Amino acid sequence: MRALTVQPLRPDTLEVRELPEPQPGDGELLVDAVAVGVCGTDKEILAGDYGAAPPGHERLVLGHESLGRVRRAPAGSGFASGDLVVGVVRRPDPVPCGACAHGEFDMCRNGRFTERGISGLDGYAAQTWCVESDYAVPLPSELEQVGVLLEPTSVVAKAWEQVERVGARAWFEPRRALVTGAGPIGLLAALLGLERGLEVHVLDQVTEGPKPELVHDLGAAYHCEDIDDALSRVEPDIVIEATGAGRLIMESFSGVSNYGIVCLTGVSATGGRLPVDAGALNRDMVLGNDAVVGSVNANLRHYRKAVESLGRADQGWLDRLITRRVPLGRAPEAFEHRAEDVKVVITMDGT
Ligand SMILES: [Zn+2]
Numbered sequence: 001m002r003a004l005t006v007q008p009l010r011p012d013t014l015e016v017r018e019l020p021e022p023q024p025g026d027g028e029l030l031v032d033a034v035a036v037g038v039c040g041t042d043k044e045i046l047a048g049d050y051g052a053a054p055p056g057h058e059r060l061v062l063g064h065e066s067l068g069r070v071r072r073a074p075a076g077s078g079f080a081s082g083d084l085v086v087g088v089v090r091r092p093d094p095v096p097c098g099a100c101a102h103g104e105f106d107m108c109r110n111g112r113f114t115e116r117g118i119s120g121l122d123g124y125a126a127q128t129w130c131v132e133s134d135y136a137v138p139l140p141s142e143l144e145q146v147g148v149l150l151e152p153t154s155v156v157a158k159a160w161e162q163v164e165r166v167g168a169r170a171w172f173e174p175r176r177a178l179v180t181g182a183g184p185i186g187l188l189a190a191l192l193g194l195e196r197g198l199e200v201h202v203l204d205q206v207t208e209g210p211k212p213e214l215v216h217d218l219g220a221a222y223h224c225e226d227i228d229d230a231l232s233r234v235e236p237d238i239v240i241e242a243t244g245a246g247r248l249i250m251e252s253f254s255g256v257s258n259y260g261i262v263c264l265t266g267v268s269a270t271g272g273r274l275p276v277d278a279g280a281l282n283r284d285m286v287l288g289n290d291a292v293v294g295s296v297n298a299n300l301r302h303y304r305k306a307v308e309s310l311g312r313a314d315q316g317w318l319d320r321l322i323t324r325r326v327p328l329g330r331a332p333e334a335f336e337h338r339a340e341d342v343k344v345v346i347t348m349d350g351t
């Protein structure tokens with residue numbers, strides 16, 4: 001079988017290689033891959049900035065945004081041949097820390113977790129893969145076209161859960177949310193905001209391409225303006241930050257409404273510097289009872305919530321988020337930057 005591999009921490013080592021068929025261990029499913037999504041994390045790994053091969057291996061099989069069909073499942077696993085399935089990305093650290101011991105490995109405290117396709121475990125960008133049935137999430141067959149969006153949706157489901165849990169510190173009836181960035185995470189965050197009955201606004205820099213229309217068709221408002229203008233116009237109770245851009249982050253802290261919540265989901269590069277009036281920022285946040293929460297990754301609870309959200313969403317709209325489908329044989333094309341891309345997916349079941 002063929003798999004998309006890289007040599008971590010060395011730039012431009014992407015290669016489709018022939019690898020031996022994997023053999024499922026005890027309690028594992030054997031899965032035929034349907035598709036894998038490509039995101040910024042994959043690009044960081046490709047650039048040599050991030051990632052680790054499994055111990056003793058030189059290369060890492062890429063791919064953490066999975067979708068496959070079960071070929072063989074152990075008896076009693078709850079899965080059967082033909083089931084549509086997504087593999088969870090993270091595994092608990094070996095200690096385990098308290099969070100991992102409670103199944104909340106997305107909140108791992110010691111950082112020694114492993115991640116399929118990212119750090120220490122081979123990923124899902126292989127024509128055949130195995131996954132422990134406890135880390136496999138079943139999807140209804142109607143989600144075959146868009147189920148590859150489950151992993152990014154799980155990340156967003158967690159972010160919204162964090163917002164709600166922080167909000168529950170007192171009376172909480174939010175009305176307006178501002179999402180910064182109309183990439184896959186931002187658009188899916190907007191979808192889940194609308195699902196919660198909120199008035200949703202999305203801010204991005206582009207006026208062309210599919211993003212403005214995707215936002216409108218979802219029933220949210222699209223803004224292409226300075227963050228300060230967007231914040232004063234929208235007066236959001238919640239900001240979901242999905243760009244990782246320094247200025248947007250800092251302005252959100254002071255521009256969110258009183259008793260507001262800013263949820264940070266974007267991973268930024270380090271080294272950028274901004275002049276900040278720390279006193280003013282502190283005053284704004286203290287006097288406004290504001291909260292800032294970072295959110296990354298997802299546990300099984302979030303994957304299951306994400307299945308429900310994808311199932312409720314307009315399938316045609318979700319399908320439009322996937323702006324390119326590239327076959328495994330031409331996988332390097334999936335990593336080329338194209339202005340009109342939202343989510344690029346590598347199809348694994350063809351040539
Ligand atoms: Zn990703």
Ligand SMILES: [Zn+2]
Binds near residue numbers: 099
């Ligand atoms: Zn842990």
